[in-house]
């Protein structure tokens with residue numbers, strides 16, 4: 001018998017028992033839904049972390065006083081404070097002269113507890129940053145209004161401010177902020193530009209900042225604080241060579257022996273992503289385990305319902321055999337039926353996962369999407385479960401004696 | 411099945427094989443009922459030629475259905491031999507028997523045995539599906555078979571939307587559709603009233619005239635009178651075998 005007939009029979013019985021089929025498939029639906037949703041979540045979060053939390057634009061990395069590893073526990077951090085000297089503007093100038101592989105280098109320094117006053121309004125917990133003009137290419141925002149900090153500003157330590165869109169929303173609603181004066185930690189600045197909107201990360205706005213020339217920042221806040229130096233490579237293939245070059249230059253500058261530990265931190269997107277992959281990987285492993293358990297339970301339920309279907313349709317099998325169906329014909333019919341059943345469960349599970357990611361995408365800023373690979377894998381897995389758990393019931397149907405089967409009705 | 415063909419030719423007298431469509435030799439069927447053994451057939455010897463029209467009669471429990479099931483390759487004998495069209499089928503494996511049921515035999519049952527959820531057309535198509543015939547030819551041949559039993563206008567009706575006689579005509583169309591060499595019917599009118607029975611018997615008559623070989627089981631003498639030869643079975647053996655009034659001398 002052709003597959004087309006077998007699939008037709010399978011779909012007919014599915015239609016005839018909609019509710020029963022749905023209940024039967026609950027295990028497979030839950031399993032596939034978990035599997036696909038987890039993959040979508042992990043992928044979405046990883047992408048999000050890479051672009052947002054790392055604040056690392058495309059092909060950028062940064063040189064900091066401490067590495068991510070230094071900050072993973074308190075003792076390690078205490079040792080790093082001893083070992084790692086702060087980064088200075090002299091280091092920035094040195095790297096600008098000697099690092100040939102990055103296409104852009106920028107310095108920045110930040111203070112996250114700034115206050116801002118203007119127009120009779122006040123904002124606290126503001127991120128106040130001093131940056132070089134080259135910082136713009138490292139950022140994931142662009143200039144929405146006005147201009148960014150210029151070389152002239154940096155050389156002359158002008159009191160100019162480039163502000164995030166949240167500042168506009170709170171201080172200058174409905175007012176053009178360009179050219180207006182604001183007080184940042186008590187000093188007066190003139191607004192020269194506004195950044196485009198970036199949104200939230202875990203409830204924290206990325207748009208609540210004020211930027212000034214790094215020279216102005218150090219004039220006002222002193223020169224003790226370590227600076228961060230960011231780099232942009234010319235293409236993803238150039239990130240690693242550029243990082244290696246910066247590492248070598250810094251080790252040479254600090255006269256580190258060949259075996260000595262680095263006393264600075266180089267954070268690329270790979271470092272951030274490695275950290276995140278270890279966390280999300282653990283979550284994913286647990287969820288995959290859970291979905292496998294559901295899948296086995298779902299498979300056993302399918303086996304049960306197929307055994308019931310064989311009993312229920314013994315008479316039909318008798319008719320088919322009496323008019324010439326071979327064992328393989330009956331075997332195929334029931335195998336296809338259980339595969340169609342479980343694949344339907346897989347499709348419903350994928351739909352549920354899709355709705356879930358759609359909802360999660362609405363409620364969080366994380367860009368969730370269903371990866372095609374996960375969808376195809378889920379379909380294959382659910383079909384395979386139906387085939388595997390359908391073998392025993394289908395075998396039972398195929399072995400039925402035609403006369404015994406025909407007499408089952410009367 | 412060429413292997414069984416040569417085998418049977420060697421074990422069988424050639425002149426009988428040429429004309430006989432059915433030939434049995436000492437056919438036994440023994441059912442095991444727990445510790446008890448029931449011998450439903452006790453050595454049946456039978457020969458039926460091509461284009462014969464045979465009725466099998468006998469009291470209830472005498473083994474008529476058992477014999478029909480063996481002849482129809484729905485079951486295998488416990489002992490003895492059975493040649494169908496010169497092929498020895500008594501020792502064939504399951505799937506080969508399925509092949510013969512599909513291509514060589516059209517079986518009509520007392521209880522019709524139609525798929526309840528399928529239309530008349532689909533029920534008639536069913537044997538062709540297992541014969542591996544393509545969709546278009548299948549539909550066309552099934553329609554043609556329904557036309558032969560005068561049921562084309564009912565092709566989209568399900569069994570529960572048809573009368574008993576119409577159901578049996580669908581079952582006959584299904585038996586005809588593969589153009590088998592042998593049509594077997596086990597009490598085809600057993601569930602029908604006398605007028606409807608007559609319609610069905612006229613249909614069998616027509617099939618016989620068209621060259622089919624027909625073997626049917628019946629309890630009723632007026633039904634048996636349609637046949638040209640009546641075989642009486644008693645206690646699992648052939649008790650009597652003689653021509654009816656309709657029998658014509660063969661050329």
Ligand SMILES: Nc1ncnc2c1ncn2[C@@H]1O[C@H](COP(=O)(O)OP(=O)(O)OP(=O)(O)O)[C@@H](O)[C@H]1O
Nearest residue numbers: 441443448449450469470471472473474475476477
């Ligand atoms: N599957 C079976 N298992 C055990 N005994 C059986 C089985 N089928 C038939 N028999 C026995 O074999 C004998 C012949 O049965 P069969 O059905 O061939 O009779 P029949 O001549 O067709 O009777 P009826 O006219 O009532 O249909 C009976 O005694 C019956 O009980």
Ligand SMILES: [Mg+2]
Nearest residue numbers: 474475476596
């Ligand atoms: Mg009977």
